[in-house]
Amino acid sequence: MLKLKNVQTFYGNIQALKDVTIEISEGEIITLIGANGAGKTTTLMAVCGIVPPRSGEISFMGEPITGMEPDKIVSLGICQVPEGRRIFPYLSVAENLDMGAFLRNDRAEIKKDMEYVFDLFPILAERRHQAGGTLSGGEQQMLAISRALMARPRLLLLDEPSLGLAPLIVKQIFEILIKINAENNTTIFLVEQNANLALKVAARGYVMENGRITLTDLSENLLANEEVKKAYLGF
Amino acid sequence: MIKFNEIKRAFLVSIWFMFLTFPIMVIRVNPVERIVEWRWKNMILVGIGSFLLSFVWNYLMKRKELGVKKTEAGEETGTIPLAQRILGEKRIYIPGLVAIGVFTMVFPLIFSMYQTTIMTTALIYVMLGLGLNIVVGLAGLLDLGYVAFYAVGAYAYALLNYHFGLGFWMALPIGGVLGAIFGILLGFPVLRLRGDYLAIVTLGFGEIIRIILENWNEFSFGPSGIANIPRPSLFGIDLSVHSSIIYIYYIMIALCLFTVFVVNRLQDSRIGRAWIALREDEVACEAMGIDKAKTKLTAFSLGATWASMAGVMFAAKTTFVNPASFTIWESIMILCIVVLGGMGSIIGVIAGALVLILTPEYLRAFSEYRMLAFGTMLVVMMIFRPGGFIPNVRRVYKFEGVKSADKS
Ligand SMILES: Nc1ncnc2c1ncn2[C@@H]1O[C@H](COP(=O)(O)OP(=O)(O)OP(=O)(O)O)[C@@H](O)[C@H]1O
Numbered sequence: 149m150l151k152l153k154n155v156q157t158f159y160g161n162i163q164a165l166k167d168v169t170i171e172i173s174e175g176e177i178i179t180l181i182g183a184n185g186a187g188k189t190t191t192l193m194a195v196c197g198i199v200p201p202r203s204g205e206i207s208f209m210g211e212p213i214t215g216m217e218p219d220k221i222v223s224l225g226i227c228q229v230p231e232g233r234r235i236f237p238y239l240s241v242a243e244n245l246d247m248g249a250f251l252r253n254d255r256a257e258i259k260k261d262m263e264y265v266f267d268l269f270p271i272l273a274e275r276r277h278q279a280g281g282t283l284s285g286g287e288q289q290m291l292a293i294s295r296a297l298m299a300r301p302r303l304l305l306l307d308e309p310s311l312g313l314a315p316l317i318v319k320q321i322f323e324i325l326i327k328i329n330a331e332n333n334t335t336i337f338l339v340e341q342n343a344n345l346a347l348k349v350a351a352r353g354y355v356m357e358n359g360r361i362t363l364t365d366l367s368e369n370l371l372a373n374e375e376v377k378k379a380y381l382g383f
Numbered sequence: 384m385i386k387f388n389e390i391k392r393a394f395l396v397s398i399w400f401m402f403l404t405f406p407i408m409v410i411r412v413n414p415v416e417r418i419v420e421w422r423w424k425n426m427i428l429v430g431i432g433s434f435l436l437s438f439v440w441n442y443l444m445k446r447k448e449l450g451v452k453k454t455e456a457g458e459e460t461g462t463i464p465l466a467q468r469i470l471g472e473k474r475i476y477i478p479g480l481v482a483i484g485v486f487t488m489v490f491p492l493i494f495s496m497y498q499t500t501i502m503t504t505a506l507i508y509v510m511l512g513l514g515l516n517i518v519v520g521l522a523g524l525l526d527l528g529y530v531a532f533y534a535v536g537a538y539a540y541a542l543l544n545y546h547f548g549l550g551f552w553m554a555l556p557i558g559g560v561l562g563a564i565f566g567i568l569l570g571f572p573v574l575r576l577r578g579d580y581l582a583i584v585t586l587g588f589g590e591i592i593r594i595i596l597e598n599w600n601e602f603s604f605g606p607s608g609i610a611n612i613p614r615p616s617l618f619g620i621d622l623s624v625h626s627s628i629i630y631i632y633y634i635m636i637a638l639c640l641f642t643v644f645v646v647n648r649l650q651d652s653r654i655g656r657a658w659i660a661l662r663e664d665e666v667a668c669e670a671m672g673i674d675k676a677k678t679k680l681t682a683f684s685l686g687a688t689w690a691s692m693a694g695v696m697f698a699a700k701t702t703f704v705n706p707a708s709f710t711i712w713e714s715i716m717i718l719c720i721v722v723l724g725g726m727g728s729i730i731g732v733i734a735g736a737l738v739l740i741l742t743p744e745y746l747r748a749f750s751e752y753r754m755l756a757f758g759t760m761l762v763v764m765m766i767f768r769p770g771g772f773i774p775n776v777r778r779v780y781k782f783e784g785v786k787s788a789d790k791s
């Protein structure tokens with residue numbers, strides 16, 4: 149479904165991604181793990197077209213999307229939950245959700261999807277008229293995920309959804325991710341620091357170091373891998 | 384209860400002020416009689432004045448701090464400003480609106496021509512303020528060259544009339560469209576800029592337009608400008624000066640109502656929310672598929688459309704345009720209207736325009752101190768009411784039909 153082939157990305161002179169090759173097929177949950185500054189966020193930004201690659205190819209559903217404008221890429225069905233949530237603090241919860249559906253005009257369907265995310269996260273329904281900035285961190289993360297779902301993505305990119313959340317909330321959010329994947333066949337590309345949890349949810353994983361993919365395998369193999377254990381799992 | 388400390392503080396402030404103003408307020412050298420006058424009376428006045436002012440200032444500051452503390456403690460406070468509460472109260476709101484409506488309708492009939500002219504000027508600024516409010520208040524793009532679009536409209540009418548004999552009613556929509564085009568043209572190069580950079584570049588653009596108008600004699604007749612621009616006609620009939628002033632007043636009222644209507648609709652529309660979202664977080668907007676360039680350009684060109692129509696109106700009202708009317712001060716004035724009135728708030732901007740344009744007119748006697756008063760007001764406002772006269776309380780978009788929280 150999504151293919152990155154030898155993608156190289158630069159911030160000025162600094163090379164953030166070196167020859168990154170990733171492949172995801174439809175309906176999968178895969179994860180990308182790596183230390184701080186490895187280039188995980190940059191990878192997602194490259195897929196979204198916000199930080200376009202200097203060389204290499206990215207294709208989605210067999211079509212090349214390298215260098216496409218971000219709004220075109222979203223309209224193809226790729227939506228990102230950015231790192232640090234980045235909800236709109238002065239817009240209400242409902243308005244934040246509506247911004248997620250910015251490219252859609254089918255009002256009835258938008259309403260239906262809003263009900264759907266309110267079912268996933270009932271707390272958001274309670275807070276729907278509250279300004280996004282006044283939500284707690286966990287609620288903001290739920291809002292960020294819901295907002296992305298409002299675009300009806302076929303591929304959902306998540307950047308560290310567990311950042312700064314209590315373990316219980318993280319567990320709840322991951323359960324819902326699995327549910328979304330199962331119910332809508334939404335492909336999920338999960339970037340995580342919390343490698344232990346991410347590898348339990350995902351079928352396969354990629355390990356990134358200094359902008360390079362150093363390892364890729366099935367999750368259970370990665371969980372058993374000595375190097376990965378030492379570097380990312382903390383034992 | 385006045386504490387000794389406060390008196391001491393105010394006293395010190397007054398001593399300090401007496402010392403500071405000593406050279407200009409007390410000593411006067413009279414070169415004719417070759418003597419030095421010592422005006423001790425002035426010193427005493429300064430002393431008393433600053434003593435009292437410092438007192439008032441301290442009192443207000445203390446009240447402000449108390450207010451902050453109260454809110455922090457989570458006590459019930461009137462955090463909703465008075466104006467908003469009045470607006471929320473239907474019983475006061477509707478008769479008030481009717482009264483204001485009647486007053487504006489009969490205004491030119493009860494007051495003199497002079498008053499009507501001033502009011503029309505104020506209304507032009509209402510329109511300019513509301514237009515700039517789209518760009519600055521909603522989209523958060525600090526545009527210091529807004530006056531350029533005002534000039535585009537004024538010159539559009541002046542030149543179209545001079546060369547092709549076009550009337551006001553033809554020029555108004557053409558001016559609006561030209562404004563939109565110019566908004567896009569000037570908007571393109573500055574799309575990637577934000578905040579202070581954007582402000583500086585737009586400021587430059589504003590000045591460029593004025594300098595072009597000043598120097599391109601063949602096109603714009605240079606600094607001498609264009610005179611004898613016709614006032615609007617009523618169904619082809621040319622009116623006397625007197626009645627056309629009244630006529631222009633009513634046109635302005637209609638245009639302002641139209642502006643309020645459109646801006647109000649925009650605020651509650653998806654594009655309006657996209658502007659707010661873009662102001663808050665560009666990356667998140669991109670991730671949601673909001674086209675940054677298109678959204679910003681829409682804001683720019685819509686803002687420019689209103690400025691340009693106000694420009695056409697201005698040309699029709701004064702019957703004369705020259706580049707001196709479109710200096711940077713004009714841009715700053717309009718920005719002050721938006722900021723002082725309350726960014727993003729329609730009523731605030733209207734109030735801001737009326738206060739800032741009308742007050743100087745009625746305080747002609749103090750015109751020497753105008754800038755001083757203006758500066759003081761800005762500083763005081765920003766300390767005590769940082770949100771503007773009537774801050775914006777955003778109305779929240781409700782999605783009817785989505786089942787309510789208590790049912791789920
Ligand atoms: N806007 C930018 N300008 C310059 N360098 C950047 C920029 N964004 C990221 N980088 C650099 O690119 C590299 C990869 O950053 P990236 O944000 O992709 O890391 P990450 O894997 O997401 O890290 P983390 O887990 O801390 O979020 C880092 O060295 C970072 O300093």
Ligand SMILES: [Mg+2]
Nearest residue numbers: 188189190231
């Ligand atoms: Mg990151």
